[in-house]
Amino acid sequence: MANKTVSFEIKRQASPDAPAVWESFEIEWRPGMNVISAMMEIAGNPVTADGHCTTPITYDSNCLEEICGSCAMRINGKARMACSSLVDNLEQPIRVEPLSKFPLVRDLQVDRSVLFENLKAVKAWIPIDGTYDLGAGPRVLPQEQEASYPLSNCISCTCCMEVCPQFNEDTNFVGAATIAQVKLFNSHPTGRVLKEERLRALAGDGGIQECGFAQNCVEVCPKSIPLTNTISDVSRDVLIQKAKDFLRN
Amino acid sequence: MASPRIIVVGGGLAGLSAVIKIAEAGGKVDLFSIVPVKRSHSVCAQGGINAAKNLKGEGDTTWKHFDDTIYGGDFLANQTPVKLMCEAAPAIIDLLDRMGVTFNRTPEGLLDFRRFGGTLYNRTAFAGATTGQQLLYALDEQVRRHESEGKVKKYEGWEFLSTVIDSKGIARGITALDLRTMELRSFPADAVILATGGIGAIFGKSTNSVVCTGSAQSAVYQQGVTYANGECIQVHPTCIPGEDKLRLMSESARGEGGRVWVPRAAGDKRPVKSIPETERFYFLEEWYPKYGNLVPRDIATRAIHKVVYEEGLGIDGQPMVYLDLSHIDRATLDRKLGGILDIYEKFVGDDPHNVPMKIFPGMHYTMGGLWVDFNQMTNIPGIFAIGECDYQYHGANRLGANSLLSCIYAGFISGPNAISYAQSLPAQEGDGGHAAELTRQAGINTSLLNSKGTENPFKLWRELGDVMTKHATVIRYNKGLQQADEKIVELLSRYRNVNLSDKSQWANTSFAFARQLKNMLELSRVVVQGARLRDESRGAHYKPDFPERDDERFLKTTKASYTGDVTGPRFEYEEVDTQFIKPRPRRYDAAS
Numbered sequence: 068m069a070n071k072t073v074s075f076e077i078k079r080q081a082s083p084d085a086p087a088v089w090e091s092f093e094i095e096w097r098p099g100m101n102v103i104s105a106m107m108e109i110a111g112n113p114v115t116a117d118g119h120c121t122t123p124i125t126y127d128s129n130c131l132e133e134i135c136g137s138c139a140m141r142i143n144g145k146a147r148m149a150c151s152s153l154v155d156n157l158e159q160p161i162r163v164e165p166l167s168k169f170p171l172v173r174d175l176q177v178d179r180s181v182l183f184e185n186l187k188a189v190k191a192w193i194p195i196d197g198t199y200d201l202g203a204g205p206r207v208l209p210q211e212q213e214a215s216y217p218l219s220n221c222i223s224c225t226c227c228m229e230v231c232p233q234f235n236e237d238t239n240f241v242g243a244a245t246i247a248q249v250k251l252f253n254s255h256p257t258g259r260v261l262k263e264e265r266l267r268a269l270a271g272d273g274g275i276q277e278c279g280f281a282q283n284c285v286e287v288c289p290k291s292i293p294l295t296n297t298i299s300d301v302s303r304d305v306l307i308q309k310a311k312d313f314l315r316n
Numbered sequence: 317m318a319s320p321r322i323i324v325v326g327g328g329l330a331g332l333s334a335v336i337k338i339a340e341a342g343g344k345v346d347l348f349s350i351v352p353v354k355r356s357h358s359v360c361a362q363g364g365i366n367a368a369k370n371l372k373g374e375g376d377t378t379w380k381h382f383d384d385t386i387y388g389g390d391f392l393a394n395q396t397p398v399k400l401m402c403e404a405a406p407a408i409i410d411l412l413d414r415m416g417v418t419f420n421r422t423p424e425g426l427l428d429f430r431r432f433g434g435t436l437y438n439r440t441a442f443a444g445a446t447t448g449q450q451l452l453y454a455l456d457e458q459v460r461r462h463e464s465e466g467k468v469k470k471y472e473g474w475e476f477l478s479t480v481i482d483s484k485g486i487a488r489g490i491t492a493l494d495l496r497t498m499e500l501r502s503f504p505a506d507a508v509i510l511a512t513g514g515i516g517a518i519f520g521k522s523t524n525s526v527v528c529t530g531s532a533q534s535a536v537y538q539q540g541v542t543y544a545n546g547e548c549i550q551v552h553p554t555c556i557p558g559e560d561k562l563r564l565m566s567e568s569a570r571g572e573g574g575r576v577w578v579p580r581a582a583g584d585k586r587p588v589k590s591i592p593e594t595e596r597f598y599f600l601e602e603w604y605p606k607y608g609n610l611v612p613r614d615i616a617t618r619a620i621h622k623v624v625y626e627e628g629l630g631i632d633g634q635p636m637v638y639l640d641l642s643h644i645d646r647a648t649l650d651r652k653l654g655g656i657l658d659i660y661e662k663f664v665g666d667d668p669h670n671v672p673m674k675i676f677p678g679m680h681y682t683m684g685g686l687w688v689d690f691n692q693m694t695n696i697p698g699i700f701a702i703g704e705c706d707y708q709y710h711g712a713n714r715l716g717a718n719s720l721l722s723c724i725y726a727g728f729i730s731g732p733n734a735i736s737y738a739q740s741l742p743a744q745e746g747d748g749g750h751a752a753e754l755t756r757q758a759g760i761n762t763s764l765l766n767s768k769g770t771e772n773p774f775k776l777w778r779e780l781g782d783v784m785t786k787h788a789t790v791i792r793y794n795k796g797l798q799q800a801d802e803k804i805v806e807l808l809s810r811y812r813n814v815n816l817s818d819k820s821q822w823a824n825t826s827f828a829f830a831r832q833l834k835n836m837l838e839l840s841r842v843v844v845q846g847a848r849l850r851d852e853s854r855g856a857h858y859k860p861d862f863p864e865r866d867d868e869r870f871l872k873t874t875k876a877s878y879t880g881d882v883t884g885p886r887f888e889y890e891e892v893d894t895q896f897i898k899p900r901p902r903r904y905d906a907a908s
Contacts, residue, residue, distance in 0.1 A: 082822050097559050099663070104560035110826065111774040113817045122818035123774070123826045127351075129525040131561045132659055134449055135355040150560070151662045172496060173823035180472075183352065187464045192457035193416040198336060198728070204413030206425030213651070216418045216443065219450055220655070223354055255416050 071096040074116070074160035075105055077124060083171050091116040091160065102142060102149040102163060103128055126175035133289055136222030139229070140165055140175050146229040148289050149175075166229045179225045185245040189268045193258045205256035218251040218297065220290045227284035227294060239273030243284040243294040246275055250297045253304070266301075266308040275305050319343050320738030322731075323490055323505035325476045325532060327353025329448070329720060330703025331511030332455035333727025334734070339462040343735050346503060347459070348471045348492055350527045354456045357513050357525035358723065361448020362656055363432060363568030364440035365412075365720040367405035371426055376437040378402045385718060386897050388434040388612050389683070389711020390855035391871060392545065394893035397690050397708050401725040408724055409441050415454040418443050420652065430652070431571045434612035434715040434904075444654035445566050451720055471503075475828055476532045479508055479539055479699055480753045486741070487698030488748030491757045495828055498821045500757055502750045506738035509692075509700040509730050510536065511723075514682040518836045518843070519789065520781015522679035523555055523564040533686055533705050534835035537842070541694045543876045543885075544707035545684035546839070547846035550714055550856050551789050553616035554639050555678035556663060562678030563663060565639060566656050567716040569673075570609040572648070574641045576600050576616070577672075578629040588638065588672055599623050604904050611904045614713045614856040617677040621790050624676075631674060640672035679789055681719065683710040683856065684846070687875055692730040693737065700734055702726035707873075712855025764830055769813030773830040776807050776814070780833075780840060788844050792859050797848040804840050805882065811837060841884045842876045849887055850874065867899055 075092040093116045094105045110123035128138040131150040138149040141164045143157055154161065169177035207215075221244055228234045228242035249265045252258035269275045278298050285294040320343050324331045327349035338345045349356065370376040382402040386395060413419060413427060419441050420428040429438040443450040462468045473495050480489040480502055489504040512532035516524025537543045554569065554576075555562040570576070577596045584591060600619055601608045611619070620637050624630040631637065641649060641657075646669050649657060657668050666673070686694050686701035688708055693700050702723070709722040783803045787796035811834060818826045852866035853859050872889035879886050 081820065100559045101663075104558075107560055107774070110829075111772055111778065120817065122820070125823045125825050129351050129355050129527055130357065130360050131526065131558075132360065132563045133662065134446065134655075134659075135351070135357075135359050135525065137351065137355050153663070176823060180352070183354070183460070186457075187460055190461075190464075192461045193414070193454075194461070195411075195414050195458070198340060198411055200407040200410065201414065203410050207421055208425050209421045209423060212418055212421045216654070219418045219443075219453060220446060222359075222449075223352075252416070257414065258416055 073100070073105065073154050076160045076162045077175070078164035079124070079174050080171060082173060090121060096154070100154045102152040102154065102161065103131055103138060105154065106149070124175060125173040134222060136224040139224040139226050141167065146226040146287055148224060151289065166225065168229050168234055169225065182223055182225055182228070182242070182244060185241045186248060189245055189249050189265045190261050191245070191248040191252055193252065193255060194261060195257070207256070211254070215251055215254060217292055218247050221247055221292055222290060224289060226287045226289060230283040230287045232281050232283070233277045233279050238277045240277035241269065241273055243298060246301050247292055247294055247297045250301050263308060266305050267312070269301065270305050270309055275302050278302070320506045320735050321346070321504065322507050322509065322734050322738065323348065323503060324509045324511060325490065326356070326511035326513060326703070326705070328356035328358035328511060328513055328703060329452055329455060329723035330727040331509070332452070332459050333724045334509050334511060334702060334731040335468055336455065336458050336462065337728055337731025338735060339467040341732060341735055345468045346471060346505065347468055348474050348476055348490070350473070350475050350495065352472045353459070353470065354453065356452060357528050358452040358720070359449045360523070360525060360564065361451070361720055362445045362564060362566035363571065364430065364442035364447045364717045365409065365451065366432065366439050366715070366717040367409040367441060367721065368402065368437070368439055369406050369409060369427065369429065369441070371429055372438045374437050376439055378405065380437065381405065381439060383897060384435045385709070385715055386711065387902060388715040389713050390865060390902050391711065391867075391894065391899040392548070392854060392873070392892060393709060393711035395896045396893050399896060401709055401722060404725055405721055408721065408728070412451060412454055415458060417450045417454045420444065430568065431610055432716040433567050433570070433610045433616070434607070436607070440568070440571065440717040442568060442652070444652065445568050446655040448720060451724070476512065476535070477757050477831070478535050478753060479696070480749050481539060481696065482744055482749045485696065487696055488744050489750060491753055493828065496823050498824060498827070500754065500761060502754050504748065504750065506741050507698045507700060507734040509702060509734055510686065510705055511703045511727065512705045514704040515839060516679055516682075518780060518840045519679040519784045520778060521558070521560070521562050521785070523552060523562050529832045529836055530682070530839045531832040531835040534839035536686065536694070536696070536699060538835070538838055538878045539696070540878065541696050541699060542687035543684070543839070543842050544687035545712070545846070545874050546842035546876055547850055547857050547874060548683035548712045548855065549679060549789065549843065550613055550681035550683060551617045551677045552680035553613055553620055553677050554675040555680070556660060556673070557676055557678070558663065563659065564680065565660065565673060565675050566653070567613070569639060569641055569653060569656065572641070572652050573644050574609065574639055576609055576620070576637055576639055578623055578631060578637050582628050583633055589642070597623070597629065607904050612713055612715060613680070614858070615904050617790055618858060620677055635676050636674040637676070638672035639675045641668050642670055642672055677790060679785065681714055683707065683712060683714055691733040692726055693733065698737065698741070700730050702730045712857055760831070764814070764827065765816065765819050767814050767816070769815045771810050771814045772817070773814050773826065773833045776810060777833055777836070780804065780807055780837065784840060784843070788847055790858065792847050792857070793861060794848050794859070797844045800844045801841060801848070801884065804837055804844065808837050838878070845884050846874045846876060846887065865902070871899060
């Protein structure tokens, strides 16, 4: 009896300037297999479904347990993590392509460094005095920790940016992930010291006003971060900050 | 003199800790990482970080933490650095708290602590079950702050290839490969700190991330750095087997009351929830009444092996046992184990709130690593090693929640140590060996790209993983270890016949992988030969033919040096520092 197989169609592009082509693969099915294990299989035997020799697929991955945020790609049209995309839950042929909103490097690999630049722009850190021993940190009630924890689970996968209609070159919108980090740091007893600077960073070009509340971000987030509620909260804070700044001037 | 220039390789908890200390002291840091540092493997750590803060009124002390760590490691760790680490731990937790880590809290707003394996105290601070992620992010944010102030330059997407060593045997920098443009470059430095993590990939599938190949450690080992206790490999008792990797199911599941069991009757076909309590075999609780499910990992792993392979009690005859949380209320599970339960449901399809998880041991942690002195410097002046890639803190078995601590502690001391080393470093002569090392690396690249053989590197890697997992994990026999070494020698010879299906010079991942593979093969010999020579059982290193610990012969650190010879590494042994706690029998089944 022939072994059960899984059909893949994978978008290939050798470099940013090269033409994109689709390649088909038939991979032997195994219980519990995910999209990543199929690509590992291809690396060991880089031959397309019609028997042509090809190259192993270039893609980002690391932890393979949906916590490092590396392997975001479009799978059957949806932005998601390849490691937690189980083949049995996907319609075949499984179409795999790179995220579309970020500069392509090769095949499924894109350059998402814009997110890390955005995190710099909003000063997404606690400005501690130093790493020498200054005793215990501020007290935090369990309810406050439970509100912050989901925001600190953001894995920087950029799925929320990929699916956002406003995240494009015309708007320079920072995207939901960065806004959620502003809320996280502004709600911390020490992080609050930079609250005004962060809000002003979100008040300018590409800031929070670009959000069109399409709500795609919250639907796609693999970590179920309450992104739309967060954007509402931060929007309000930005408006208040703008009003304060206006009165001050 | 000008402020020292330090290179840190690896951006996990250890590397970032070193970077922060150097930047704070006014040094200049170049930080190299294969992946964006926020995606480093530290992100996978789940359960927590140990510190004897004694916030539960139990009378915990840093001495007890020290004793548990030494005893848990079966006395193989040098005691002085472990003692200092345990003493530093409470202040490290305070600092992480000040950095904004979302640790779980008590009603009074203080840090909450839970129990972990190998201790009777609630000593583990935690942020849900994603503590590594939260700690890594906190350090990543501090480094981003230093980066925005121009004190740190990141080279993300660069892979370390080798150190540059001058004619006097002193490190003067590194060579690295840009994984996008495939550009080979050398970078000068007054000191190099390696923080390159574990070596899980030599076992094929493990709980480690893709980048944890040990390639960097192996590269410097082949340049003359001594590798210590390579045979000490931790197999974690509770993992979810998968096609692409073994996913960790945190020890914190047991810390919060999770129970490991199998049906008492082999091949019991009843639905799991209908098996009455009396017909369940809670073997860890029966065999180890004092520690129960929280025995150290080596003990739990061997117990699971015994139940499955000797008593034939694996679930449905498969190599699996239950890890059961379904008796704990949903709100508590969500608050304290948030993260890992979602992962189980996503990858397996069952909800662990309702049904017991099915788990099995998997390769998890590298206790051995690059030999370092108490200042974290290797035997080559100017090369430091910290984090999982050093050998310093865990002896023959690591206790859960001690790894995050050892990463941060070693990172924190290595930064200032590297600076003071660099400040007394004599100026280099000539180019310090940069041109010669670049030529050597370019030669390796060219011969790999021009190799016209028939072997696929990914297939060779699978064969390596299979033989390592079979012979060099939970149970070891000298005959099997000998076979494994012979297999590695065969793979090394077939490696010379490797053929890259991709010879392009742009984001060529198979090229980078083939380079790593050579290093993995060389390092694997250190593991299997070290294991073969250690004829005793100690911590995670277990030989049924030598079931007892033999302090007379083997209370010693294994030190392997590269020879380039077909016989493999040269081994020597070093006395262990036992000046504080006299070695005693390690018996978790009896009061100690």
